[in-house]
Amino acid sequence: MRGIFRPLQARLARMLPVRALPPERQRYFHTLSRLYLIAIITYVVDLIPLFWLLGSRRLLAVSLVGLAVTLVAREIHRRGYMSSAVLLLLGMMTVHMLSALQVYGSGRGFELYFALTLLITYISALDQRLKWLVSTGVLTLTAWQLVRDGASGGMLAPGVANAVLVVNLATVSVLFGVILRQLEGVTERLEVSYRRQANHDALTGVYNRRAALKAVERAQFDGAPFALLMLDIDHFKRINDTYGHKCGDRALCHVVECLRLNLRDEDMLGRYGGEEFIAVLQGMDREEAMGVARRLRACVSDTPYETQSHGTLSLTVSIGVAVPREAADLDALVALADQRLYAAKRSGRNRVCGHDIESPAAREAMREMPLAFAPSRS
Numbered sequence: 001m002r003g004i005f006r007p008l009q010a011r012l013a014r015m016l017p018v019r020a021l022p023p024e025r026q027r028y029f030h031t032l033s034r035l036y037l038i039a040i041i042t043y044v045v046d047l048i049p050l051f052w053l054l055g056s057r058r059l060l061a062v063s064l065v066g067l068a069v070t071l072v073a074r075e076i077h078r079r080g081y082m083s084s085a086v087l088l089l090l091g092m093m094t095v096h097m098l099s100a101l102q103v104y105g106s107g108r109g110f111e112l113y114f115a116l117t118l119l120i121t122y123i124s125a126l127d128q129r130l131k132w133l134v135s136t137g138v139l140t141l142t143a144w145q146l147v148r149d150g151a152s153g154g155m156l157a158p159g160v161a162n163a164v165l166v167v168n169l170a171t172v173s174v175l176f177g178v179i180l181r182q183l184e185g186v187t188e189r190l191e192v193s194y195r196r197q198a199n200h201d202a203l204t205g206v207y208n209r210r211a212a213l214k215a216v217e218r219a220q221f222d223g224a225p226f227a228l229l230m231l232d233i234d235h236f237k238r239i240n241d242t243y244g245h246k247c248g249d250r251a252l253c254h255v256v257e258c259l260r261l262n263l264r265d266e267d268m269l270g271r272y273g274g275e276e277f278i279a280v281l282q283g284m285d286r287e288e289a290m291g292v293a294r295r296l297r298a299c300v301s302d303t304p305y306e307t308q309s310h311g312t313l314s315l316t317v318s319i320g321v322a323v324p325r326e327a328a329d330l331d332a333l334v335a336l337a338d339q340r341l342y343a344a345k346r347s348g349r350n351r352v353c354g355h356d357i358e359s360p361a362a363r364e365a366m367r368e369m370p371l372a373f374a375p376s377r378s
């Protein structure tokens with residue numbers, strides 16, 4: 001089958017270059033993608049054998065043409081021409097239904113396919129007016145065919161006629177179920193993906209600012225102990241200015257990787273903006289959080305960033321630590337961690353600050369580290 005279809009595919013590829021889909025069309029694309037496969041399976045396992053068994057050469061020929069047209073429609077759909085593809089599919093389904101009604105008349109279940117064409121029309125990417133036009137057109141043709149031939153399908157023996165009715169009923173029911181299940185699956189997947197996009201930073205994959213602040217708010221509301229870390233990459237502008245924005249982007253991902261490796265699953269890491277990150281460490285007091293922050297700082301400075309074409313760069317981060325009991329509310333807590341981060345920057349960078357800036361403990365902590373000149377090439 002693939003051997004026959006490949007030259008046709010190549011021809012279509014030349015005639016119809018792949019069209020990029022705008023995001024709002026993606027839902028239709030995914031919903032309908034499997035529909036073509038379902039139609040192909042229905043032709044192969046149901047309609048072609050049925051008309052072959054019934055000995056109807058005309059309907060067997062229509063089924064074979066229908067199979068070929070559906071394969072073409074699927075390819076057109078995959079290239080991004082969704083409306084043309086679905087019109088082709090609906091057109092073929094209508095021809096098929098009308099031919100079967102003409103040969104076997106009403107009461108054999110072929111008219112049930114009208115409901116399927118309606119379902120496909122309304123879940124398709126066709127614009128609203130075209131949907132009305134197509135559904136009215138198919139309804140008129142079906143009604144006209146039924147009125148014209150009435151219940152004339154006398155050429156089947158009663159037992160066979162009942163068997164055909166049962167097969168059609170079963171096929172249409174299964175197709176309805178499968179299509180509705182597909183729709184449900186697509187909706188679920190899209191919801192998960194939209195929720196992920198809404199809450200995560202596209203570059204690094206960690207929470208975005210809004211979701212991160214929500215997580216801090218939730219932690220504060222829960223009342224269980226936690227610590228807040230604000231982290232900022234030192235002299236990041238120099239990376240962009242010296243090695244380019246792409247290299248800067250990869251450096252951000254490299255730092256996030258280091259941070260992730262040293263945080264637990266229950267901790268939250270988010271991008272606060274630019275090269276600044278925020279982390280919530282669940283169940284930790286300030287001293288424990290200082291220990292984690294020192295580990296994060298050491299991991300970033302000890303793990304060289306291998307660039308693609310500029311050798312190895314050493315990066316460093318400065319970190320501010322604060323806990324809820326030091327602040328009246330969420331804004332004050334974030335502001336305190338931020339103040340401490342900038343205290344760490346002012347005292348030389350590549351440092352952790354978790355105490356009041358003027359306190360002896362803060363001065364002691366600041367003395368711990370050598371002065372940093374990040375980023376440096378090593």
Ligand SMILES: Nc1nc2c(ncn2[C@@H]2O[C@H](COP(=O)(O)OP(=O)(O)OP(=O)(O)O)[C@@H](O)[C@H]2O)c(=O)[nH]1
Binds near residue numbers: 232249
């Ligand atoms: N490549 C890249 N750069 C970014 C992104 N977001 C922000 N930046 C850059 O990060 C740099 C931040 O520079 P500054 O705020 O001056 O800070 P810095 O150079 O890190 O200096 P200090 O924070 O004082 O150590 C700016 O050049 C921004 O353009 C991003 O998503 N990708």
